[in-house]
Amino acid sequence: MLRTLIQEVKASMGIYESDADQVYGLLAEFPNPGVLLDAAEATRKEGYRHFDAHSPFPIHGMDDAMGLGNAVGVGVSTFFGGLTGFATACLLQWWTGAVDYPLNISGKPFFAVEPSVPIMFELTVLFAGFGAVAGMLALNGLPRPYNPLFYSDRFEGVTDDRFFLHVAASDEQFDAEETAKMLRNLGAVHIELVQDDGLADS
Amino acid sequence: MANTEDDKTLPAEPSRPQEGAGGGHGQLVRGDLSFHDITEMVSRHTEKKAPLAWYIAFAASLSGALLLLALLAYVVWNGIGVWGNNQPVGWGWPIVNFVFWVGIGHAGTLISAILFLFRQHWRTAINRAAEAMTLFAVVCALIWPTFHVGRVWVIYWTLPIPNQMEMWPQFKSPLLWDVFAVSSYFIVSLVFWYVGLVPDLATLRDRAENFWRKRILGFFSLGWTGANRHWRNYEKAYLLLAGLATPLVLSVHSVVSFDFAVSVLPGWHTTIFPPYFVAGAIFSGFAMVVTLMVITREVYGLKNVITIDHLEKMNIIILVTGTIVGFAYITEFFMAWYSGVEYEQYAFINRAFGPYAWAYWIMMTCNLITPQLFWSKKLRRSIPVMFVLSIFVNIGMWFERFVITITSLHRDFLPSSWGYFEPTWVDIGTLVGSFGLFFTLFLLFLRFVPMVAMAEVKGIMPQADPHHYDGGDGRAAGNGHAEGDGEPYIRPAKVASLEQPDTDEGEA
Numbered sequence: 120m121l122r123t124l125i126q127e128v129k130a131s132m133g134i135y136e137s138d139a140d141q142v143y144g145l146l147a148e149f150p151n152p153g154v155l156l157d158a159a160e161a162t163r164k165e166g167y168r169h170f171d172a173h174s175p176f177p178i179h180g181m182d183d184a185m186g187l188g189n190a191v192g193v194g195v196s197t198f199f200g201g202l203t204g205f206a207t208a209c210l211l212q213w214w215t216g217a218v219d220y221p222l223n224i225s226g227k228p229f230f231a232v233e234p235s236v237p238i239m240f241e242l243t244v245l246f247a248g249f250g251a252v253a254g255m256l257a258l259n260g261l262p263r264p265y266n267p268l269f270y271s272d273r274f275e276g277v278t279d280d281r282f283f284l285h286v287a288a289s290d291e292q293f294d295a296e297e298t299a300k301m302l303r304n305l306g307a308v309h310i311e312l313v314q315d316d317g318l319a320d321s
Numbered sequence: 322m323a324n325t326e327d328d329k330t331l332p333a334e335p336s337r338p339q340e341g342a343g344g345g346h347g348q349l350v351r352g353d354l355s356f357h358d359i360t361e362m363v364s365r366h367t368e369k370k371a372p373l374a375w376y377i378a379f380a381a382s383l384s385g386a387l388l389l390l391a392l393l394a395y396v397v398w399n400g401i402g403v404w405g406n407n408q409p410v411g412w413g414w415p416i417v418n419f420v421f422w423v424g425i426g427h428a429g430t431l432i433s434a435i436l437f438l439f440r441q442h443w444r445t446a447i448n449r450a451a452e453a454m455t456l457f458a459v460v461c462a463l464i465w466p467t468f469h470v471g472r473v474w475v476i477y478w479t480l481p482i483p484n485q486m487e488m489w490p491q492f493k494s495p496l497l498w499d500v501f502a503v504s505s506y507f508i509v510s511l512v513f514w515y516v517g518l519v520p521d522l523a524t525l526r527d528r529a530e531n532f533w534r535k536r537i538l539g540f541f542s543l544g545w546t547g548a549n550r551h552w553r554n555y556e557k558a559y560l561l562l563a564g565l566a567t568p569l570v571l572s573v574h575s576v577v578s579f580d581f582a583v584s585v586l587p588g589w590h591t592t593i594f595p596p597y598f599v600a601g602a603i604f605s606g607f608a609m610v611v612t613l614m615v616i617t618r619e620v621y622g623l624k625n626v627i628t629i630d631h632l633e634k635m636n637i638i639i640l641v642t643g644t645i646v647g648f649a650y651i652t653e654f655f656m657a658w659y660s661g662v663e664y665e666q667y668a669f670i671n672r673a674f675g676p677y678a679w680a681y682w683i684m685m686t687c688n689l690i691t692p693q694l695f696w697s698k699k700l701r702r703s704i705p706v707m708f709v710l711s712i713f714v715n716i717g718m719w720f721e722r723f724v725i726t727i728t729s730l731h732r733d734f735l736p737s738s739w740g741y742f743e744p745t746w747v748d749i750g751t752l753v754g755s756f757g758l759f760f761t762l763f764l765l766f767l768r769f770v771p772m773v774a775m776a777e778v779k780g781i782m783p784q785a786d787p788h789h790y791d792g793g794d795g796r797a798a799g800n801g802h803a804e805g806d807g808e809p810y811i812r813p814a815k816v817a818s819l820e821q822p823d824t825d826e827g828e829a
Contacts, residue, residue, distance in 0.1 A: 133548045153790030159549075175356060175524070176780035177552035178787055185549060190557035197561045211481055215489035224493055237498040237576055244569045245505040248562055252512055255558035256543070259551045263544035277547045278524040280356035280779075285548075 126289065130169050132260030135287035143267040143315040144169075144287040145298050146274060147307035152178045155282040158305040160184035162284065165301060169290035173274070173283040193254045200250015201243045208235070208242040267315035285313075354625060356779050363521075363773045364528055366621055371768050374620050379764045385757015392750045393468055401471050404751075405744040409733035412726050414748040415469040418755060420722040421605070422462035423503060423577055424598075425715070427570055428606025429455025430510050433517070434566035437559075443634055445777040446627045449521075450617065451610045452514040453770070457762040458609070459507045461755045466499070495579040502576035509569055513562045516555075519545050520776040574602040581725065587668035588729030591656065597649035601718060604642035604688070607635050608714035615708045617767065626773055633702050639714060640695040646721075647689030672728045676741055680720050681728070687717025 126136060137143045149155040152174060159172045163186045172181055182188070216222070217229035227234075256262070268274050268285060277283055284307070286298050299310050354362075371379075396403055406413035429452035436444040467476050479500045481490055490497050523545035526538035545551070575595035582594040611632060618627040657669040672681050691713050695701040732739045766772070783789050 131550065133546070133550045151790055152785060153787040156787040172549040173547045174549065174552075175360075175520075175547055176776045176785055177556055178549070178785070180787060181549045182553050187550065187553055190554045193554050193557040193561060197558075197565075212492045215481060216492055220487065220489055222488075222491070224491065227493060234493040237495075237572075237579070238492060238501050240568075240572060241498075241501040241505040241576075244565050244572075245509060248509045248512055248565050251558045251561040251565070252516060255516070255554045258554045261543045261545070261551070262540075264539060266544055266546060268546055274546075275527040278520065278527045278545070278776075279360045 129260065130287070130289065132258065133171050134260050134263065135169055135289040137267070137315040138288040138293075141314050142288040142295065143313040144285050144289075144293070145295065145302060146268065146271055146311045146313050147284045147286070147299075147302040147305075148273060148309040148311075149282045149284060149306060150308055152282055154306045155284060156180055156184050158284050158302070158307070161305050162286065162301070166292050167286055167290050167298075169287035169293070171285050171287075173268075173277045173285060175278055175280060175282075190258075192258045193251060196254025196257070197247050197251040200253070201247030203250070204242040204244070204246025205239055207246065208239040211242075212238060267313055270315075271311055271313055273309065273311065354782075356782070356784065359626070359773075359775055359778055359782075360524055360528075362623065362626065363771045363775050364525055366767070367525060367769055367771060368528070372620060375764060375768065378760065382757050382760035382764055385754050386761045387754075387757070388750055389464075389754025389758050392747055392754055393464070396468055396747065396751070397473055401469060403745060403747045405742060405748050407740075407742070409735075409738055410727060410730045410740075410742040412469075412730060413742065414723075414744050414752060415465040417719070417722045417726050418752055419462050419465035419469075420577055420598075420726075421719045422458050422465070422755065422759075424574060424602035424605045424718060424722075425609045426455045426458035426462060426506075426510075426606065427574060427599075427602035428610045429453070429458075430506070430513065430566050430570045431603055431606065432610070433513060434563040434570060437563040438567060441634075442781045443631050445774055445781055446631050447610065447614060447635075447773075448777070449514075449517065449770075449774045450613065450766075450772050451606075452510065452517070453766045453772075454610060454613060454763060455510055455606070456507065456514060457759050457766070458606075459503065459510070460762065461759050463503065463507070464755065464758075466496075495576070495583045498576045499580055502573050506569055506573045509562070509566055513566055516559060516562065517774055517777070518770065519543055519555075520547065521771040521774060523547070524775055525771065571599055574598040581729075586729055587662070587664045588672070588725070591653060593649055593652060593656070597646065597653075600642045600645040600649065601688075601721060604639060604646055605715055605718035607639050607642070608711040608718070611635050611639070611707055611711040612715070613763065615704055615711075617772065621767070621772070623773065626778060629702055629704075632704075632707060633698075636695045636701040636707055636710075639711070640692050640701070643688055643692035643714065647685070650685065650689065668729060671732060672724055675728070675732075677724065677728045677731075680724050684717050684720040684724050687713045688721060691717075 129135070135144060147158070149158055155172055155174065156178055159170070159181060162170050163184070170185075172178065172185065174181075182190075212235045213230045221229045223229075273281065274283065284302065284305075286293060286302070288295075292298070295312060299312075302310055401415075404413055404415060406415070429448070432444050432451045433448045436448075467473055470476060470479075475484075478484060478488075479490055479497065490500075519542055522538055522542035526535060526542045529535040529538055575598065578594035578598035581589040582591060584590060614627055614632065614635075618624050654669050654673075657665045660666075672678075691710055694706065694710065700706045727742050731742050779785055
């Protein structure tokens with residue numbers, strides 16, 4: 120139960136487990152973003168869940184095609200980051216100025232909201248920024264230096280001008296032959312079986 | 322959503338008429354470039370030997386940076402009296418330079434954040450370089466207050482770190498707000514810049530031949546694979562960072578202006594300062610971006626990516642913000658007269674007609690008058706004109722800070738201490754040196770980091786839109802790697818020949 124949950128959480132980050140034959144998945148190359156979008160949508164409609172589209176830039180409409188909703192997680196971590204920053208600023212200014220070492224500066228109050236606003240604002244923004252980036256990295260499972268997809272030479276083009284659909288072997292429906300057939304029907308121009316043998320010298 | 326149409330789930334019909342492939346009119350990227358062309362145009366500069374012009378510029382800049390280093394050592398050794406600062410002009414050139422550099426450091430994050438929120442796609446060509454410029458300008462800015470405190474070895478007293486006096490920073494002081502504002506701005510800008518860089522560093526990683534280059538880029542690109550599950554969170558984080566950086570960029574120069582406005586000094590104590598400083602900062606920052614981009618696109622052959630349209634748009638922003646700044650100068654004058662306060666009136670009349678009138682009129686000319694030339698479409702699309710004008714703007718903006726700082730201080734409340742402030746050779750040397758440091762860092766950036774945000778530029782090209790291919794046969798304008806042009810779109814599956822990894826490159 121817990122194991123399945125962890126697997127699903129990792130799958131949402133794009134980290135999949137290899138099957139018993141050390142097959143990581145099928146990597147299908149598509150000629151352009153339009154075909155990739157259609158292929159991703161069709162793959163989802165076929166019932167696949169552990170798959171991902173890889174492209175040099177975000178493709179408009181791909182989240183809907185893959186059946187992914189709004190990315191709420193990043194927003195939540197940003198919000199709590201901002202809240203932490205705000206609380207830090209309040210406590211810092213109040214405790215240092217009014218509790219730990221009160222100093223009378225021209226008879227002004229030891230702590231007041233008005234002169235504290237700039238620091239409150241700055242720290243809220245700073246910590247919210249940290250929250251956004253930390254949330255993004257955590258939800259994406261990054262940094263991830265090892266990825267079996269890097270065994271594919273063609274996959275090096277994914278950051279240049281190539282478009283891939285990766286169907287992971289961990290998907291319940293995955294069958295190397297049937298899935299490859301489907302991908303080919305969807306317009307894949309090249310299909311590769313990616314194996315995760317744990318050896319770096321592919 | 323258009324992509325839920327039934328016929329879209331199936332491969333498109335090969336018989337459907339084909340639209341003109343790659344036809345882009347009035348596009349942001351010129352010259353009918355492919356995705357790979359963009360990668361190539363940008364990445365190769367980090368991979369091959371730098372042009373001769375780079376080495377010459379780097380040698381000159383590095384000399385400036387070394388001059389700065391030597392003079393700062395001299396300042397620390399002898400005390401800040403070697404600068405021209407005195408009483409009553411306690412804030413001499415160091416603070417002028419600080420405000421000048423912080424102002425320049427506004428354009429990058431403005432371009433990345435505010436123009437991103439306004440969906441101004443033209444920003445993609447220039448945002449990477451502008452953000453880098455921002456970071457380097459803020460580095461140059463931070464030098465001045467750091468050394469101006471005199472005892473640079475206890476600069477950490479400005480941070481809430483427990484120290485041997487068991488005292489804390491004075492949070493009611495605008496100078497401390499400034500510490501937080503500028504350092505938060507620097508950190509958020511750095512994070513924003515790095516997050517934007519990750520996909521492009523992955524591009525460089527995948528192109529790298531050298532073992533160590535691949536490892537180092539692999540480390541910094543965090544294992545990026547362009548997965549859509551990642552793009553989804555990435556884009557959200559980028560949007561949120563843009564939303565956070567927008568008020569931040571407006572706050573930084575507002576807080577800098579509080580350093581002046583919160584004091585009780587004629588010429589400084591005005592409520593117009595925050596918006597007026599922010600407009601001035603955008604003005605000078607955009608001018609610096611224009612100066613740098615004009616040179617960069619020329620030297621690195623990026624005229625199809627950083628087009629004349631981009632430069633024209635920046636010149637329009639320079640025109641608008643320059644006019645706002647000029648309007649603020651006039652408003653300040655009006656308010657001084659309208660307030661009926663004799664000392665306030667004297668401060669402004671002294672600015673315009675006193676011993677520093679020459680500085681005041683340089684400021685007026687460069688900031689208010691010459692940018693008006695950009696009303697002419699011909700002039701704002703002329704490279705030589707914009708190059709000269711953008712340099713004028715930064716001369717004018719330096720003098721603005723000079724006028725605000727020096728003229729308000731040099732005749733204080735006690736006429737016996739009135740005098741004429743003059744800089745020393747150390748003042749001049751450190752200012753020149755700070756330009757050296759700025760250009761050194763910028764040249765290193767051009768050499769080692771992709772200077773244009775490749776992933777973002779690709780994303781705004783017409784071929785990037787999945788619906789660009791609607792009505793075509795689906796492979797009309799692909800990436801050039803798709804084999805089998807002219808063959809039927811739906812190919813029979815050949816399951817038996819399912820390829821194993823590292824078997825082949827092409828297929829039969």
